[in-house]
Amino acid sequence: MKIGFHTDAFNSAYWSFEKCLEWAQKNGVHHIECGLIDGVSWIHGLGYQPHVALYEDPVLLRHKMERYGVRFSQVDAAYPLSQADGPLRGVPYVMKSIAWAAQAGSPCVDTTDGLHEPAGMNHAEAMAMMKQSYRQILEVAEAHGIIVNIEPHGWFTTNPDAMAEMLAFSKSPYLRMNMDTGNTFIAGRDPVKFLRKFRRRVSHVHVKDVSESLAQKLRGQDTGIAVSQCALGGGVNGENIRKCLALLRDQGYGGVLSIECEGQGGPMIEESLKWLRGTLKELGIDEI
Secondary structure, three states: OEEEEEHHHHOOOOOOHHHHHHHHHHOOOOEEEEEEEOOOOHHHHOOOOOOEEOOOOHHHHHHHHHHHOOEEEEEEEEEEOOOOOHHHHHHHHHHHHHHHHHHHOOOEEEEEOOOOOOOOOOHHHHHHHHHHHHHHHHHHHHHHOOEEEEOOOOOOOOOHHHHHHHHOOOOOOOEEEEEEHHHHHHOOOOHHHHHHHHHHHEEEEEEOOOOHHHHHHHOOOOOOOOOOOOOOOOOOOHHHHHHHHHHHHHHOOOOEEEEOOOOOOOHHHHHHHHHHHHHHHHOOOOOO
């Protein structure tokens, strides 16, 4: 399996994307994931945000990344498509991100739903709206050869029955799932059972532990967390992650394991990287 990380690990450190590339090179990590910004942000423009804007030329950025020995595993365009403004704002954003990703060398684009039940819509109405949205998105994805992942992060996607319904929106091989060990756990689910149900549809994985204090406060009360606030193996979700890795191994998964944790400007994500590499070795999984 391949190891990568999401640059949101360095949000609180106010790093630039290029500084994340430097960290990846220093630590022998060759895959990276970041959020996409559709427009201009002052904090990003000043170099204090570790994500990438869609106005940046994707080919020139790909060439820069190649010089660091790093490539995209996925780009994050996870505007909540279950919200009322999902078709208005989310769909154009995701479609633009797909075309950009194809030029940047990213094989996947991440999508999701909202954290809360959408106001003014029942389940069937929200599903019908999202189905139409994904049909439009997949038309562009198929044209560019880009996988569209659905991440368990919100009201519908952390419910395994609703996730199954969403993955059935289309028979396209470009509609897949981004497993997230932390979001499924914080939503009150068993990450191992969740992964077992969808393991054949997984094309990308977020590896995220959950601190004991955060679990006590939010588990079963929320559907997703941005970062874990603890290193991998340092929380209450570590054994679930280990079992998920074994399940992925047995399934023949050879994709990216993208670390998501608070980086603390380096130390915490370095601890996570050490734990993940050690755990892969214990499980007989080669890092490629």
